[in-house]
Amino acid sequence: MSxxxxxxxKLAAFTAVDNHVKPTDKFIGIGSGSTVPYVVDRILQQGEEVNKDRIFLPTGFQxxxxxxxxxxxxxDVSQYTHIDVTIDGADEVDSNLNCIKGGGACQLQEKVLAEAANTFIVVADFRKKSSILGTSWKQGVPIEVAPGAYAPMLERxxxxxxxxxxxxxxxxxxxPVVTDNGNFVIDAPFSEEDYKNPKELLVKLKMLTGVVEVGLFCDMAKAAYFGNEDGSVSVRWSDGKTEEVQAH
Known part of the structure; x- marks a missing residue:
């Protein structure tokens, strides 16, 4: 199975790069997670001539x-605030391309690069595809919090x-786990009813004092690429369209 x-x-990453990282793209965000090394592999295969003038912006140490x-x-995004495309992984993606991210504790940097990009693309394997968030990712919503606020935050x-x-x-x-920004992470599982409206849940969580960032990414991705067991790639688009692509 592994x-x-x-x-x-690998299939999902290669197909996403082929479709969305064009030779004219000069500023490229590189996300975190186990699928992302394949994204970088495919970018390197585009050749030194294409890559020599590009700037790559990371979401974290990995x-x-x-x-x-x-x-x-x-x-660094503080130098280059305009990004052509950001490709990142996800812990789970629902049918509307809302994502849970932050299993690797990088949700703040990941969201900054996703929002700064003209195009935000998600790559993952078939296990991360759900109709409703919380179906396969049971650990909960990752919430980055200021260290001094974590105890009352848990009660809230x-x-x-x-x-x-x-x-x-x-x-x-x-x-505790300490993020790249020196903060703590709380994992907060919610009910299926709460996950049906992730944007509303996101707003409620962001309003809590001490919250730095929330690992709910809503209305951000243009497409999500899922590598399947049979060698195909399923693509979900933000307009609701879905398709199956045979990987090259």
């Missing part, structure tokens, strides 16, 4: 390393309908 999943990620290790020119979230909201703890050290 080989099928990796092959599916994507920064991919850019540097690939010999690509690294930039429980009253809002997330009784199992919890501070995300690091696996290899004693203590």
């Amino acid at each position: 080989q099928q999943i990796e092959a599916a990620k 994507s920064r390393q991919l850019i540097v290790n690939g010999g690509l020119r690294l930039g 979230l429980k009253k809002m309908g997330s009784p199992n909201a919890a501070l995300r703890m690091a696996k290899m050290k004693a203590g």
Whole structure:
């Protein structure tokens, strides 16, 4: 199964790059997640001549390393605020292209680069495709919070309908996960009813004092590419159109 999943990620990434990263694109956002290395691989295959004048902007440590290790020119969104296209992964995508992101604790930088891009594209494998958020991603909505606000935030979230909201703890050290911005992450699962209107949920969460960013990406993606087990790629578009693409 693991080989099928990796092959599916590669198919989705390659197809998305072929369709959306054009030779004329000069400023390119590189996201985070397990599918993104294949995005960079495909960009490198476009050739040194195409890539020599491009600027690549990372969403976090992983994507920064991919850019540097690939010999690509690294930039920062504080220098280059206009991005032609950003390609990123997702933890789950619903039928309207709303996404849960932040499983890797990079949701703030990911959202900045997604909003700065003319075109925001999501790449993932078939496991991330859902009709309603929360179907496959059970961990909850990742919420980046200021460290001093996490305890009262947990109480607020429980009253809002997330009784199992919890501070995300690091696996290899004693203590919480700390983001690239020095903040904590709370994972807050909600009910199916709440996930039916993710934009409304996003607004409620953003209004909580101490919230830095919320891992709900609503009305942002132009398309989502899902690599399937059978070697095809399913594409969902923001206008509701869907299609199946046989990968090259």
